[in-house]
Amino acid sequence: MKHHEGFTLIELVIVIIVLGILAAVAIPRLFSITNEAETATVANMVAGLESAMSIYSARQYLRAQPIAVHNPFDDLSNIPANYNGAVDPVDPANTPDGTWSWRAGDNWIIYNPRSPISGGMVINGETFIAYQVQTVLDGTEVVGLRLTTTDLYEYAWQ
Numbered sequence: 002m003k004h005h006e007g008f009t010l011i012e013l014v015i016v017i018i019v020l021g022i023l024a025a026v027a028i029p030r031l032f033s034i035t036n037e038a039e040t041a042t043v044a045n046m047v048a049g050l051e052s053a054m055s056i057y058s059a060r061q062y063l064r065a066q067p068i069a070v071h072n073p074f075d076d077l078s079n080i081p082a083n084y085n086g087a088v089d090p091v092d093p094a095n096t097p098d099g100t101w102s103w104r105a106g107d108n109w110i111i112y113n114p115r116s117p118i119s120g121g122m123v124i125n126g127e128t129f130i131a132y133q134v135q136t137v138l139d140g141t142e143v144v145g146l147r148l149t150t151t152d153l154y155e156y157a158w159q
Contacts, residue, residue, distance in 0.1 A: 036116050039099075043112060043130060046081070046101065050110065051148055053077050054134070058145040068143045070134050072103040073110065085113075093127035108134045110148065121156035130156050 008016075053076035061068045074084055085100040091111050096102055098115045111122070112130040122131035137145035 039114060039116050047132060047148060049077065050074070054146040054148070062144060068136070068146065070108050070136060070146060072105065073134060073146070074101070074103055091124050091129070093125050110134065118156045
């Protein structure tokens with residue numbers, strides 16, 4: 002009797018079916034994990050910028066110096082590698098995915114997401130996540146800075 006080596010057609014079909022099922026389950030989860038990671042990255046950067054602005058505001062206030070709206074990336078002890086710099090106007094062609102930019106003309110921090118989003122600020126057909134640096138007032142006195150976004154620029158990952 003001859004001994005045959007290799008797969009039978011049935012075994013090959015079963016392996017292909019199992020791989021197809023695994024791919025159908027794993028691929029959507031992979032995209033979800035990617036979005037969750039990018040959401041966390043954006044939240045961490047925003048928190049870091051807010052913290053840096055708070056430290057700047059406290060220093061200025063204690064020194065009796067004016068608190069002025071400015072690029073909060075300048076307040077960070079380490080500028081992130083994905084900071085694209087001060088860009089005015091923001092041009093999607095020169096703003097790689099996953100990078101932050103400062104738009105000085107109207108005090109917006111712009112993030113160009115890697116993953117698709119709905120909502121957000123649309124610039125030349127591209128959708129960005131946007132936060133504006135605004136003053137915090139106590140009466141008429143500027144006592145701090147904060148990052149805000151408007152309902153118009155609320156976003157959600159797709």
